[in-house]
Amino acid sequence: MIRLRRKNTVWLTVLGLVIAFALLAGNITLPVQLALLGVFGVAVLASMVQLGRERESLIQALRRAPVRQRVSAQAREATERAKGHNGYLVSGLTMLDVGLIALQSSSEGMAMRRARTVSKDDDGARPFITLNVEPEEADRNALVRFEILNHYGEQVYVHEMKAYLRDGEMSLMADHHLPLAGNRGIGGTGDWDLRVFIDGNLAAIHNFTLAPGLSDRTRRLSSQYEDSEPETVFDIIDEVQQDVSPSLQDLLQQQSRPPARNPAADSSSDGASRRIGTSTRRRR
16 A cells, blocks of 8 residues: 655645745746656655665565564454554554453452443553564654543544554553542433544544443443332221120120119119008908
């Protein structure tokens, strides 16, 4: 693939400015103007084409075959997605791995794990990459940029760092992490993207999932339960005093008691008996 090498952009800019000033001067004939434009075009093509690389392509392919075998599935997927967005890596760099390190504190200390699914229960997430650096790209500083985009495509994390590239395999981890637990700026869940730029070139697009935390799940379940619970209606009934039926023991006690005597009944019965006695004596 034909690419513009970044180290040639400076002198191309200077050459373009000089030619532009010469053309704007107006004292140059048309053939000279065409010649200057041709020189600039040749300079641009020479900067984009890497001369002498075609002879070494087969040797480089054979030499990098063991390196490609060490490329993880996540890195292969991320680089292919980057190529779909016009991203690329220079020929001397190979993306071996890319991902996130989730951080979670507990009573036993800080726990770190590689994860493609993080949640708001984690304290944070820190991106990392692993590169294989060829000798022609070694011994220089590279600008590495990490970006994290949420499910709306909005940037929620941006971190740039300078890394000194050394020959061979090297891992680079961001100096700062994306806070998750207690971060009110992070809402919702879904598929997020981690984008990695090296020297301004999009090198990898790694997708991961943000899952709800335990508190979010509990709140969601409680709201669903409250919505689905039917309304309960209570009937208020006034308490009415009712007669209590006597027990068997009370009934037996009432039967064993002698009946109460009525004085008026006794007096009437005594008078009747006296009248009966008087009438009997008169008949005799």
